[in-house]
Amino acid sequence: MKVIKKIAKLLLLLFVAIQFFRPEKNINQGNHLAGFINETNPPENVKTILTHSCYDCHSNHTEYPWYNNIAPVSWWLSAHIKDAKAALNLSDWDNYNKGQKDRKLEEIIEV
Template identity: 85%
Template sequence: MKVMKKIAKLLLLLFIAIQFFRPEKNTNQGNHLASFITETNPPENVKTILTNSCYDCHSNNTEYPWYNNIAPVSWWLSNHIKDAKADLNLSDWDSYGKRQKEHKLEEVIEAVDAGEMPLRQYIWFHPDAKLSREQSEAILEWARRTKVLYGLGPQPR
């Protein structure tokens, strides 16, 4: 029994200690999505869907939930966001070339069409982010149209 108490105390101390090691937060209060919105011109309903279901992981500004203040959850979320931004960062849309933009939109189409985005783990804690059939179709229609327009010229206005 004494051994169990020592282990419990050690685990508690370890848990408290790791709270002091926090990852950098993904926050940018500026107008970091302006070029993406201007260039791809999503309709209002698609803008709302992107805000509710995509931007937390795929932009430079995450709205963090309360549980992000608890390690090791904060570490897991930070890594998840870094991975998501490596795949697609809408705040860095200007840094992508025309072909990259077409490819990124193709990846959006594939992920939404397959029901892979938003991730199930994200939806568990953000039920409003779950895409309805109509929302998925709106995203797909916008992404397909925009992808075609990139193929036709420099910017799809």
């Protein structure tokens, strides 16, 4: 029983300690979706889906949920956002060439 208590205390201490190591947040100011919206002109329902479901991970600005303040969830979300932006970054839409834009749009439609 003493061993279990020691392990539980050690795990609790470790959990508290990791809270001090936070990843950098993906927060930048500006309208990061404007270039994509202006060029593609999606219907209002698609624009709503993009804004509420895709934009947080696929842009340079993320509205984080409350649980992002708890490690190791914050680390997982940071890695997820980094991978999502590598696949498609709507904030960089104007920097893609025509071929890249066509491929990205096909992938968006597929999803």
